[in-house]
Amino acid sequence: MDEEYDVIVLGTGLTECVLSGLLSVEGKKVLHIDRQDYYGGESASLNLQQLYEKFKPGKEVDASLGRSRDYCVDLIPKFLMANGELTNILVHTNVTRYVEFKQIDGSFVFRYGKPSKVPATEYEAVTSSLIGLFEKRRLKNFLQWVANYKEDDVATHKGLKLDIDTTDAVYNKFGLEEGTKNFIGHAMALYDNDEYLQQPAREAVERVVLYCQSVARYGKSPYLYPLYGLGELPQGFSRLSAIYGGTFMLSTKVEQVLYDEAGVFQGVKLSLDGEEHVVKAPQVIADPTYFPEKVSSSEKVIRTISIVDQLPLKNGETSAQIILTGKETGRKNDIYIALIGSEHKVAPQGKNIAIVSSIIEGDKPPHIQLESAFKLLGIKAFDRTFMGLSDLFAPIEDGSKDNVYISKSYDATSHFESVTEDVKDIYFRVTGKPLKLTKLEEGEFNAQA
Numbered sequence: 268m269d270e271e272y273d274v275i276v277l278g279t280g281l282t283e284c285v286l287s288g289l290l291s292v293e294g295k296k297v298l299h300i301d302r303q304d305y306y307g308g309e310s311a312s313l314n315l316q317q318l319y320e321k322f323k324p325g326k327e328v329d330a331s332l333g334r335s336r337d338y339c340v341d342l343i344p345k346f347l348m349a350n351g352e353l354t355n356i357l358v359h360t361n362v363t364r365y366v367e368f369k370q371i372d373g374s375f376v377f378r379y380g381k382p383s384k385v386p387a388t389e390y391e392a393v394t395s396s397l398i399g400l401f402e403k404r405r406l407k408n409f410l411q412w413v414a415n416y417k418e419d420d421v422a423t424h425k426g427l428k429l430d431i432d433t434t435d436a437v438y439n440k441f442g443l444e445e446g447t448k449n450f451i452g453h454a455m456a457l458y459d460n461d462e463y464l465q466q467p468a469r470e471a472v473e474r475v476v477l478y479c480q481s482v483a484r485y486g487k488s489p490y491l492y493p494l495y496g497l498g499e500l501p502q503g504f505s506r507l508s509a510i511y512g513g514t515f516m517l518s519t520k521v522e523q524v525l526y527d528e529a530g531v532f533q534g535v536k537l538s539l540d541g542e543e544h545v546v547k548a549p550q551v552i553a554d555p556t557y558f559p560e561k562v563s564s565s566e567k568v569i570r571t572i573s574i575v576d577q578l579p580l581k582n583g584e585t586s587a588q589i590i591l592t593g594k595e596t597g598r599k600n601d602i603y604i605a606l607i608g609s610e611h612k613v614a615p616q617g618k619n620i621a622i623v624s625s626i627i628e629g630d631k632p633p634h635i636q637l638e639s640a641f642k643l644l645g646i647k648a649f650d651r652t653f654m655g656l657s658d659l660f661a662p663i664e665d666g667s668k669d670n671v672y673i674s675k676s677y678d679a680t681s682h683f684e685s686v687t688e689d690v691k692d693i694y695f696r697v698t699g700k701p702l703k704l705t706k707l708e709e710g711e712f713n714a715q716a
């Protein structure tokens with residue numbers, strides 16, 4: 268091992284691995300360290316044995332669940348938007364060669380006591396059971412407007428100004444009802460509360476466009492998911508980094524972080540086989556757990572992982588996202604349910620993984636806060652459910668003073684758009700230039716149906 272690098276990266280979560288890969292490809296000399304003996308940190312996928320050790324320590328694994336190694340269970344459930352930025356990064360870096368993807372069968376929103384498909388095309392809008400006859404026309408007009416909107420063509424704007432008019436004003440222009448606004452904002456634009464309604468409409472419209480374009484790409488839903496779980500993603504990017512000369516050290520503890528008198532990062536002290544070792548670099552990228560003194564937390568996310576025999580879906584879907592909006596459940600924040608199973612090779616035949624997540628509100632115990640989701644899933648006892656609470660950490664400073672660049676925790680959203688925002692933001696701060704991605708061409712990215 269050398270003594271000097273261009274960048275030291277601590278933690279092998281997805282954000283860190285993507286950055287490690289991108290910087291290695293550019294010729295930077297990267298040293299990548301993790302204290303754990305596996306890749307992925309919070310974005311790892313665990314087998315059944317590991318799942319029990321983490322969440323039910325000392326408890327014997329339920330033998331009726333099948334073989335431990337047939338499970339790859341995510342700690343943080345997220346799906347890829349087919350047309351989203353992570354897909355672009357995967358294509359840009361060729362990491363698509365190491366990971367295989369499969370579509371998610373459905374995108375649902377809970378209404379009138381059951382999950383209903385989220386209509387994303389004009390055809391689906393007019394046939395949807397979610398809304399009444401007259402509302403169908405209005406939704407169709409809205410989706411048509413979104414699809415045809417062109418920034419440089421005023422004729423397509425319908426007199427709306429996306430940087431000034433609020434999203435609510437845009438909805439009102441099309442005469443949309445509250446219930447319709449609710450599923451557009453929460454199940455298509457994927458906001459998990461209603462604050463966006465009073466903000467300028469541009470971001471919401473862009474999110475709806477991303478949703479519709481992602482659905483248009485493969486048809487069933489806007490979402491993709493890797494075979495064998497999300498843990499495949501950090502591993503794929505680590506492999507990219509290693510191909511371009513990155514050095515990886517797992518099971519390695521950072522004994523001390525070294526700073527100069529002004530508090531600027533200098534390097535780390537490691538202990539290897541009982542010997543102290545100093546490695547230097549002008550910059551460090553790390554997940555929040557490596558610098559607890561430099562991060563703060565405002566919210567907590569609850570995530571529960573359940574192994575279930577049956578899915579609450581009517582048309583043979585084997586995977587889906589179901590959103591229970593705050594309006595439906597009397598909460599401020601939405602509840603997300605991610606359903607995946609043997610088709611995506613994360614559970615044995617006949618078993619499925621249901622991951623429920625939301626932002627914690629107040630101090631009622633988690634199983635009460637997520638009651639409506641458990642009811643929908645038919646879960647009454649919790650012997651096959653694993654519960655975890657995690658803080659959402661964010662760096663206090665941007666790293667310009669101390670050269671310590673810290674990623675954000677993976678939030679409660681059900682897709683990777685906020686993770687890739689963080690990747691691009693850190694990339695800009697570390698290199699001083701924006702990340703340029705080659706544009707996704709039709710047919711460059713394939714996912715199984």
Ligand SMILES: *[C@@H]1O[C@H](CO)[C@@H](O)[C@H](O)[C@H]1NC(C)=O
Nearest residue numbers: 292358359360361362507510
């Ligand atoms: C991806 O593959 C293409 C074609 O083989 C190659 O030109 C390009 O350099 C590769 N990109 C990376 C980041 O390895």
